[in-house]
Amino acid sequence: MSPLSTESHRVDGHDVHEHVVTVPLDHRGGTPGTLEVFAREYVRDGRQDAPRLVFFQGGPGHPANRPDVVGGWLDRALEEFRVVLLDQRGTGRSNRLDRQSLTGAPAEQARYLRHFRADSIVADAELLRAELGGDTWAALGQSYGGFCLTTYLSQAPQGLREVFITAGLPGIETTADDVYRATYAQTAVRNEEFFARYPRDLVVAQQVADHLEGTEEFLVTGERLSSRRFRTIGIALGQVSGFDALHFALEDPFTTVHGVRRLSERFLLEMSRRLSFADHPLYALVHESIYAQGSATNWSAHRVRDEAGFALDAPEFRFTGEHVYPWQFEEDPALVPLREAAGLLAADDSLPPLYDADVLAHNTVPVAAAVYVDDMFVPYEFSRRTAQAIRGARTFVTNEYQHDGLRMDGRRLLDVLVDLARR
Known part of the structure; x- marks a missing residue:
């Protein structure tokens, strides 16, 4: 892995740092190659020493949002965090995958794609965290971002100080x-x-x-x-x-x-x-x-x-x-x-598990999740069971929102989750 490279600029009372770090394609070491992972960090004036919060975008396959204004959940988060918007591998500026960049024979392409699931995304985040100084960080995950954070809690909980999830508690044993x-x-x-x-x-x-x-x-x-x-x-x-x-x-x-x-x-x-x-x-x-x-x-x-x-x-x-x-x-x-x-x-039947029920049952990281009863994409019943399986997890269960609650009412939702996690 290469050291972090950073370019910075100013946006309306914020320092914006654009980070790039080189990571292994295969964190298990079986397949050679590297990728560049990109993250954009927002730091509000006066909050240069605040703890960091990393945001995991929904998807899969979508880059972090590119805010044209600082509002909603981001504005709320910047009141107490430095916020890191992570482009998950294969999206945005993190070696975007498409028909132009995914080359080789189909079997080679399929083997390559095995390395673009939540386990690899979490390992990328851990390397980025280490390059940013190594302090534990808070994490917010929307939809698939919550799936990634459930993997994070399973595979690298030592990197997390608190976790907030909206519309993204997956079934950990569902097919x-x-x-x-x-x-x-x-x-x-x-x-x-x-x-x-x-x-x-x-x-x-x-x-x-x-x-x-x-x-x-x-x-x-x-x-x-x-x-x-x-x-x-x-x-x-x-x-x-x-x-x-x-x-x-x-x-x-x-x-x-x-x-x-x-x-x-x-x-x-x-x-x-x-x-x-x-x-x-x-x-x-x-x-x-x-x-x-x-x-x-x-x-x-x-x-x-x-x-x-x-x-x-x-x-x-x-x-x-x-x-x-x-x-x-x-x-x-x-x-x-x-x-x-x-x-x-x-057809691949060898993709490894993403969640560890035993680790989750002994979790010590504060976790708060917004679970929507009527969610069309993340079934409520599976989310409810997973919340029960994660030791100490607290839920805000509501039918006020559909899947896009964070986009529609992000400031309020983050307020609720922060308060819930810290009780």
Whole structure:
């Protein structure tokens, strides 16, 4: 590993330090190679000696947020912490993975992707912490970031002083099939709620799906839009702001061109924005592997879809949610070159466990977690069991929020969690 390199600038009463550290590709030493890991640290004037808090972004496969203003949870955190926004490996400036950078034969690509799960992300964070001086730090994890912190508590708790998790307590012994059966059930509920609010949208969505079965329509990225891919825009139903945004997206999708009914250019542009994985291909590549612990996922979301009531020929139209399907690697140009590697990763039955139940049962790090009863992506029942399995963990259980509670009401949530952890 190379020493830390840092560049700094000023932003509205804050020092901003941009850190880069070189880490091993394989922290276990079996595969040669290195990566650069990037983190952006915010330090408010007068808080130069404050303890650090590291933020783990949701995903997988998404970089840390790039705040254009300091507000919400970040503003609250900076009142008592120096805040480190970590680009998890394979995202942002931490050796972003996509069809351009992931080279080699499919088997080589799949072996490479094994090193982009939570265990490697945690090991990267520990090396960064050591380079920043070695003091323990607080940690905040949203969604998949909470999964990473549960791994952190399992594998390197000595680096943590306190942990705050929002919408991200994973099932520590659940399989991918368990997760997707539960998330399909919650997605069905959110469909019912959405169409109850906007009954006309059920008719519109079914019309669009039927139209796509018989008419070729092409997205601005060049590929044909399929009916099954159109249904995946339902991922928006997991956010409190998603209902209205999805409703607006479905406004007037049709137009008439030379007497023929077609999808409008505006609608196709909106679908391109919502459906393309070009901005975050790693999400699609490793999404199911975050649930793999010694067993293959074998495209779990695809396998259990019909039994969950989401078959394409089901009598009632339903949007799908946070589910990745093998055929998306045939239809999305950003994913097509990575199709074989994705299939090999889905078939990999040797991915190691991410959580240690015994270590968690003897945990001594203060942990506070916000758990949302109606979360469409992280099933409440699994989160509840995990909270019970982590010694000393305290939970704020609520149905006030959907999965994006930290974005919508971050200052209040962080206040609640800090108080809960320190009681």
